[in-house]
Amino acid sequence: MSEPFKINIRLDDVVFRATADISKYDKETQDKIKAAIADGVKGVYEEAVNRAPKRTGGLIEGIKMDVKGAHGTVKSTAPISHVVEYGSGPRIASPLRAKAMLINGDFVRGHVVSTMPERPFMRPAAETGKPKIEAAVKEAIKK
Numbered sequence: 001m002s003e004p005f006k007i008n009i010r011l012d013d014v015v016f017r018a019t020a021d022i023s024k025y026d027k028e029t030q031d032k033i034k035a036a037i038a039d040g041v042k043g044v045y046e047e048a049v050n051r052a053p054k055r056t057g058g059l060i061e062g063i064k065m066d067v068k069g070a071h072g073t074v075k076s077t078a079p080i081s082h083v084v085e086y087g088s089g090p091r092i093a094s095p096l097r098a099k100a101m102l103i104n105g106d107f108v109r110g111h112v113v114s115t116m117p118e119r120p121f122m123r124p125a126a127e128t129g130k131p132k133i134e135a136a137v138k139e140a141i142k143k
Contacts, residue, residue, distance in 0.1 A: 004064075004075040005082045009126045017135045019070040025141070032140035034070055038132030041072030047125035047140055051109055053084060059121075074120060087118030 004032045011019070018035065022030050045065040073114030076085075090113050093101070098109040 004077045005085065005122070006073060006075045006087075007122045007126050009130050010139075011130070012134055015037045015134045017067070018137055018141055029140060033137055035071050036136035036140050037070050037133065038067045040129055040136060041051075041067050041074060043132060044125050045074045046130035047128050048076070048122050051121035051125055052076075053119055053121070059084060074122070074125070081122075084111060084119050085122055086120075090114040090115055 009014075018025070018033060022033055025033065042065065045063065047061050051062055052063060054060060059076065059078045059081060062076050062081060063074065064077060065074045066072060092113055100109045102108075
């Protein structure tokens with residue numbers, strides 16, 4: 001099985017420092033920061049699930065979220081997820097036991113070269129969720 005596929009987002013400095021050194025805030029502010037992170041991670045997770053191609057459902061089942069304190073992750077554990085996200089270069093298909101293969105109703109002999117276009121689902125989810133997470137954490141710090 002392949003490694004989980006993650007896309008890291010870099011939060012702005014104020015939010016990054018707040019989550020990195022959360023102990024400098026009082027308990028109420030810490031709880032607000034943790035809740036903002038948890039809500040933001042859940043939002044990114046839901047957006048990734050909604051954007052993921054739904055042909056077999058394996059890609060959606062592979063999307064997982066995890067929140068620990070002031071940090072959270074959304075990752076895709078499906079083995080094909082990185083190929084769906086970034087597409088593929090040329091790939092060669094050839095018949096295994098026959099002299100030709102049927103592609104779109106036509107018999108084809110020899111090798112067929114094709115590519116898979118990218119269908120991003122994790123990057124747009126992360127880009128959509130980032131400003132919401134930053135705004136929620138900044139709001140929690142202000143109060």
